[in-house]
Amino acid sequence: MTQPPVPFQAHDSGAYLHGTKASLAVGDLLGPGFESNYEKDRISNYIYFAKTLDAAAWGAELAAGDGPLRIYLVEPTGAVEDDPNVTDKKFPGNPTMSYRSAEPVRVVGELEGWAGHSPEQIAAMRHGLTELQRAGKAQIED
Template sequence: MTEQNEVLDRGPFLHGTKAVLQVGGQLQSNHLSNYQEKRSNYIYFTATLEAAKWGAELAKGDGQERIYLVEPLGAFENDPNLTDQRFPGNPTRSYRSKDPLLVVAELG
């Protein structure tokens, strides 16, 4: 995880989902995953529109795909599920955090 004063990426950051989220609300870890029937220890987000769209497309459910502008409220790290395992480096600029994400806006 990054330290609070270490800048891994300046964003802006996005979260793709089919869930309806409230601006001003927070996404928390340890809730059911967007993709599997299990609790997730992390909240996942990205700094690229393409990766956010991909996340929304892959999310479970029949709802409308949505992309939200989010702000990490704590430390975060490269998503190891994509970084180096699938794509050398982090070209998708995909991250995860155990700290909440603030929902800033829904992109239209």
């Protein structure tokens, strides 16, 4: 049985991971310019990815759309920086291994057979994000 994601644990592959509902192929490029998963109507200036299944699963689970949840193995085509929305605001030192780039990432494979968060965890995360937006605290540094 596949285990659910563990926070702060790098994926065994060591690869960068990107969670989404988009159907992509090896060689496709993912880049900035799409709606943020975390703030409705915000077009992102960066592409976000991580080295943990936990963070990538959140990306897939919170992505807009109705497609199947997917996690892709990606390689950056440009400079990589720590995701400031997580690193210094919530988890100093970047234990989530969350990153972003203003340049595209290339899909090099798809992670199969992964387990995500429980429906209760997803509902709690969505509720928390809604509450942050309602309180005017959903500030994304982008």
